[in-house]
Amino acid sequence: MDIYAIRKQKLISLIGTQRKGACAERWGMAPAHLSQILSDKTAKNLGDDVARRIEAIEKLPRGWFDSISADGSIAPDSSDTEGSAQSAADQVRQMLSRVKGLTSAARDRIIAAADETSNVITVDFSRPGQVGDEVWIAHYDVRGAMGGGEVPHDYPEMLQDVRVSPKHLREMGVEFKEHFHLKMVTGWGQSMAPTIKHRDPLLVDVTVRDFVGDGIYLFSWQEHLYIKRLQIFDEDHFEMISDNDKHGPRRIRKDETYVQARVLLVWNANLV
Template sequence: MVQIEEIRAAFASRLKKSVAAKGIDQWGAGARLSEIAKVTPKAASKWLNGEAIPGPAKMQAIAEALDVKIEWLQHGAGDEPGHSSLRMTKDPASADRLSAADLVRDMLEKHGKGLPKEVRQRIASAANEPASNVITVDFSRPGQVGDEVWIAHYDVRAAMGGGQIPHEYPEMLQDIRVSPKHLRDLGLTFKEHFHLKMITGWGQSMAPTIKDRDPLLVDITIREFTGDGIYLFSHNEMLYVKRLQKKGKDRFKMISDNKHHDAEDIRVDDTHILARVLYVWNGQPV
């Protein structure tokens, strides 16, 4: 007998394939599905994580929005849809963006050959399991209301200390409403308000600039080093919130503002920048 967990896992796999083929960024998949099915982002994240399956009406709405046959999405019947059968995203760059879990798998493939097999398996598995703590980010929706916009909060984990293994489909926690004009009045520079997302750092290594669990405002369009500053980045299969300085042509100096933590040299080629931190939600620009 097929267990319900297996059915849910199989559905989640088909849903992820459909979302990816549609060109929807993985970190914004939960928010997009919640809009399609008119449910909370938390409910949508459960579909992606194999914890639940949508009902018939919501299944139909999802299939139509993702341009897949409902019998395949719901039961796996028929041929798997190819990329050519789906409408491509209007933003070609979005198809090139990698989720944090993709980065983990890519780095394991490139740099993890010296690790024991069981260690590689544990890291790869952890990248796809729900995390219990948070970084908050929505990579897709603008949602403007008058002069205010919504920035979503997602369950991903990044650390300001030893690093955290990323999670592929973060669960949304809550929305933060902000005014883009007010942010610019504070001295923040950004092109569009929907480039701004919320994250939360863990640990004390960036104190006093960033304290444990301080919310941070980041610009997710900054995916490369643009000068000395604090970045969200992936290094050696872990997520960090740290200050980066360029050191020569091929290295960064990874700096903790807490003087009890020593700076560390890391290779540029092993560092994947995901966003730049613009503002600490305790009133401190960076």
């Protein structure tokens, strides 16, 4: 059984007799997204980010979705909910034992990072000066279209991470609660120029899953992914606005629009 089949079965067992809509709301998912994962007619799978988020919300051990109990069963048991006896570092050691090509130094750094109680991974870059409060922000291979729409990847891959200073971001006026809520994605197209140019990296807050006021959002609409300004048009509609005058505004239904993140900063120092 592959990892996604295991996750699906454990997700079904976790939901049990609960209302799927209530579960989706609690987990910060669009109900349609959850339905696609549970459906046998679609190829939508439970990705790493969503699995880890659900585990955290449900207070399950990290990696609970990826494991089968000792007797081979999928259903949750008391040992799952009470926490794994293994430490995070022990679990990482087991995982790394199956990975080829890593140097011993790289393995040691990964294990040390897993053993940290903090969310910040400290790294010795062998250069003069103090690293200070710098942290790593994951850069995902996700392209939000500033034009006709991009079909979202089922499994976003990480590109080269970006090292930033949360203190410096706040001094620039970027508002966020925790640095691990921040991710990097890429703008694609010309419709948001000059604010966002083609292939500009964008800093987004992935905890914003609803419209929270006028701004630029990463959102899906009619199964495509967009980066556009959203404003309230009326009770049932948003107005999807492009900064490029050549692209006119469009009226889209709220119940067909699923916010994935809010854009906080264009990586050309344009605050939005």
